[in-house]
Amino acid sequence: MNALLQVEKLAKSYGGVHAVRGVSFALEAGKILALIGPNGAGKSTCFNMLNGQIRPNAGSIRLEGQEIIGLPPRAVWRRGVGRTFQITATFPSMTVRENVQVTLLSFHHRLWAMVGYAGAAYRDEANRLLALVGMEQQAERPCGELAYGDLKRLELAIALANNPRLLLMDEPTAGMAPKERVDLMRLTADIAREKGIGVLFTEHDMDVVFEHADAVMVLNRGELIARGTPEEVRRDPQVRAIYLGEGLLYHDKDQGSAA
Amino acid sequence: MEFLLVQALSGLSSAASLFLVASGLSIIFGVMRIVNFAHGAFYMLGAYVAFTLTDRFSGPLGFWGGILVACLIVSVVGALMEMLLLRRIYHAPELFQLLATFGVTLMVQDIVLLIWGPEDLMGPRAPGFTGAIELLGRRVPTYDLLLIGLGPLVLGLLWLLFHGTRWGVLVRAATQDRDMVAALGVNQKWLFTSVFALGVFLAALGGALQIPRTTVSHAMDLSIIVEVFVVVVIGGLGSVPGAFVAAVLVSELNAFGILVLPKISMVVVFLVMAVVLVVRPWGLFGKPEGTPRAAAGLSIRPWKPMSGVERMLVALAVVAAAALPLFAGNYVLSVSTEILVFVLFAASLHFLMTVGGLASFGHAAYFGLGAYGAAFMVKYLGAPMELALLAGPLLGLAGAVLFGWFCVRLSGVYFAMLTLAFAQIAWSVAFQWVEVTGGDNGMLSIWPSSWASSPQAFFWLTLGIVAVGVGVLRMLVFSPFGFGLRAARDSSLRSEAIGINRKSTQWVAFIVAGTFAGVAGSLLAFLKGSVFPENLAIPTSVDGLVMVLLGGIETVSGAVIGAIVYKALAIWLMSKTELSKLILGATIVLLVVAFPKGIVGFLEDLRHRLKPPRQNGAKPEAALVAKAEAAE
Numbered sequence A: 001m002n003a004l005l006q007v008e009k010l011a012k013s014y015g016g017v018h019a020v021r022g023v024s025f026a027l028e029a030g031k032i033l034a035l036i037g038p039n040g041a042g043k044s045t046c047f048n049m050l051n052g053q054i055r056p057n058a059g060s061i062r063l064e065g066q067e068i069i070g071l072p073p074r075a076v077w078r079r080g081v082g083r084t085f086q087i088t089a090t091f092p093s094m095t096v097r098e099n100v101q102v103t104l105l106s107f108h109h110r111l112w113a114m115v116g117y118a119g120a121a122y123r124d125e126a127n128r129l130l131a132l133v134g135m136e137q138q139a140e141r142p143c144g145e146l147a148y149g150d151l152k153r154l155e156l157a158i159a160l161a162n163n164p165r166l167l168l169m170d171e172p173t174a175g176m177a178p179k180e181r182v183d184l185m186r187l188t189a190d191i192a193r194e195k196g197i198g199v200l201f202t203e204h205d206m207d208v209v210f211e212h213a214d215a216v217m218v219l220n221r222g223e224l225i226a227r228g229t230p231e232e233v234r235r236d237p238q239v240r241a242i243y244l245g246e247g248l249l250y251h252d253k254d255q256g257s258a259a
Numbered sequence B: 001m002e003f004l005l006v007q008a009l010s011g012l013s014s015a016a017s018l019f020l021v022a023s024g025l026s027i028i029f030g031v032m033r034i035v036n037f038a039h040g041a042f043y044m045l046g047a048y049v050a051f052t053l054t055d056r057f058s059g060p061l062g063f064w065g066g067i068l069v070a071c072l073i074v075s076v077v078g079a080l081m082e083m084l085l086l087r088r089i090y091h092a093p094e095l096f097q098l099l100a101t102f103g104v105t106l107m108v109q110d111i112v113l114l115i116w117g118p119e120d121l122m123g124p125r126a127p128g129f130t131g132a133i134e135l136l137g138r139r140v141p142t143y144d145l146l147l148i149g150l151g152p153l154v155l156g157l158l159w160l161l162f163h164g165t166r167w168g169v170l171v172r173a174a175t176q177d178r179d180m181v182a183a184l185g186v187n188q189k190w191l192f193t194s195v196f197a198l199g200v201f202l203a204a205l206g207g208a209l210q211i212p213r214t215t216v217s218h219a220m221d222l223s224i225i226v227e228v229f230v231v232v233v234i235g236g237l238g239s240v241p242g243a244f245v246a247a248v249l250v251s252e253l254n255a256f257g258i259l260v261l262p263k264i265s266m267v268v269v270f271l272v273m274a275v276v277l278v279v280r281p282w283g284l285f286g287k288p289e290g291t292p293r294a295a296a297g298l299s300i301r302p303w304k305p306m307s308g309v310e311r312m313l314v315a316l317a318v319v320a321a322a323a324l325p326l327f328a329g330n331y332v333l334s335v336s337t338e339i340l341v342f343v344l345f346a347a348s349l350h351f352l353m354t355v356g357g358l359a360s361f362g363h364a365a366y367f368g369l370g371a372y373g374a375a376f377m378v379k380y381l382g383a384p385m386e387l388a389l390l391a392g393p394l395l396g397l398a399g400a401v402l403f404g405w406f407c408v409r410l411s412g413v414y415f416a417m418l419t420l421a422f423a424q425i426a427w428s429v430a431f432q433w434v435e436v437t438g439g440d441n442g443m444l445s446i447w448p449s450s451w452a453s454s455p456q457a458f459f460w461l462t463l464g465i466v467a468v469g470v471g472v473l474r475m476l477v478f479s480p481f482g483f484g485l486r487a488a489r490d491s492s493l494r495s496e497a498i499g500i501n502r503k504s505t506q507w508v509a510f511i512v513a514g515t516f517a518g519v520a521g522s523l524l525a526f527l528k529g530s531v532f533p534e535n536l537a538i539p540t541s542v543d544g545l546v547m548v549l550l551g552g553i554e555t556v557s558g559a560v561i562g563a564i565v566y567k568a569l570a571i572w573l574m575s576k577t578e579l580s581k582l583i584l585g586a587t588i589v590l591l592v593v594a595f596p597k598g599i600v601g602f603l604e605d606l607r608h609r610l611k612p613p614r615q616n617g618a619k620p621e622a623a624l625v626a627k628a629e630a631a632e
């Protein structure tokens, strides 16, 4: 048993609220795992614990066998974990390309250099990453004026810049048109399978989830209540009861607001 | 033992006024998220108006009536300021509000001078509280006892006000969640105005109650505001009980600090504050801030290095400046040299503020340390100018290493206040450690080497150093380090998630900025031939802030222009009018309200608008407008 990511009995509570309790799962390289659940289920909290942003109350997170709890986000990133945020976090005062360049500079340990023009550093590599996510046309644009869907794409390019072994994606396609969502997720899946990256993602769009995930876990009120192949999860009566009913509603609502 | 008790009582009686002013500041911050620098000015106004009403027109109102009416008058002035000025800048970055209210502080200083004249005034004693009583064999003024009782009384009244009235409940709701109050359909404008008026009333009362104890003077505003900042930062911004506890703590520290460290008693208070901030960054009773507002220097238009033509123009400008000694007289040259020194000082602060997003309110500390560093080299080691100019800035660097380590742990207004406090520590050491620094008399005869002693030669020397310094700072902006620093400013979340160590990066930026400020300070020491504590005092720090603001905080090197315009204007004003503070203050206020992007930012906007739109079909303006609206 040599999983890329091995999570055991992870727990986090805020005051009296158990945001996450007793979550255990494993993820292998090259596999795509979906974590779904209604709003407030604890998905983002899980992501934030996995990349070191918040410290769990209990449990263990092992990346290729090594415990990473207690490491700050930047150290987790150095071990090959890239992530995107539910609410995009980019550098609005820089151009799209500069956003990727600064990530590449960091990856190559060059951010302490005080001479030289950073705008010329790793240009080709940055362009390649941007082309990968379909953003090469917009490389010169100020990141602060991008549409939301494009920001999500840029976040993916940033997340891929450190050649991650593990990719954490918190609602990577929220705010995109339905066609764009499927395209972006397909792209992610292709990259992941080709490079052997393990992907953990969360998503409210069930079409995206069931089409691309190798396995699905369902989180409800901080607890995993089901897991398995997309087919198994879809048929699970408990999931249908507490989640899919809401999920369909949610899906409708999303469509409505996108229109 | 008795002595200690009396000392403690005297501390408690000073705490009363401090608490009144601090609670006013805290209430205003809680509701409006504005740090009102002008609070000290209102405190001073309260004292002056109360003096007039109780001393010169004491007849109809009597002493206590006079005090009360004075506070009401001042709070009406405060309400007017809120309606005319603050309402226009609620959505601006914190820095702008601090600066605008500082501008008001400057204006009030001159207005007070105009109305009440330059002498300290001695007010009447409070009727019925003129004597003293025997306590354990020592005499304690009854008025002090009155004040000791007054603090808890006001605390209780405020509690009743906030818990027993509808208005108070609204204020508490607004403190917790401003959007909610807007959603409830409460008229937010008048809520804000009334809260501001109450805060100002408390400040004025704090001042008015001082007249039986001390003389009324012009230095009252700045000295109280620094102490009040310390109190609210220790107690937690927005917390009234926190203000009370911290006011007592600070006053007692002051009362006993004098006994332990008579030379540097102020340092004790600031050290306590630094420790509190490191352990509990939001103060003893404060709550962590929610999402911080946009950092100071965040511009939506990405920065670009200069084009070839622009470089040529800058080179030409430097050459033109270098030609100045060929036709300018000695006075113009020494003024120009001073302007150049401030160009470097402002550029270093600008680097910290716009690239680092860290608005320091105490940057003069490193400027002054650089000046003292050079002076120490000359006085104590007999070093020549060349060596002193190299080694002097190291003191600025050392200060930045030490203070910066604490400061980068905080952000926003807390960062601003901590930098201010550290600058004040540096100032009080320079002021009080007379044996080493000469105290108020400063250190004299710090003259340049003979080859640089003519005004022409020293101008060229300064021009060379400043040009290189500004060039290096600009190069840093576009270096990988500058990119990392901007990343940390833009999004602390994302930058930590791509391997950037935000604190270390900002710490290094702080040290870089402090060192260049130190270089400027060393130059100033040799230009003036002397060093004084005022080199690291608050007004010098604020001069730097205004230069940066004037140049434009969203620009790469706007501070260069800002420093030239501001310093030239200030020197000219000083020679032309007695009311330079009034005019400077009004200029600051006008700038903040009308030209928040500064001169260079304004010109860039203009140029950007005149340029034809780009081909790729994107409409940047439309996107900008949409973004700005979304941010509202």
Ligand SMILES: Nc1ncnc2c1ncn2[C@@H]1O[C@H](COP(=O)(O)OP(=O)(O)OP(=O)(O)O)[C@@H](O)[C@H]1O
Residues within 6 Å of the ligand: A014, A017, A018, A019, A037, A038, A039, A040, A041, A042, A043, A044, A045, A046, A086
């Ligand atoms: N900082 C916090 N303080 C207190 N409670 C929190 C905090 N962060 C999250 N929570 C609570 O923890 C629970 C899980 O939140 P989380 O953001 O992980 O949900 P989620 O599954 O990502 O939801 P969504 O689909 O809306 O993104 C929620 O009940 C939330 O209110």
Ligand SMILES: [Mg+2]
Residues within 6 Å of the ligand: A043, A044, A045, A086, A170
């Ligand atoms: Mg979430």
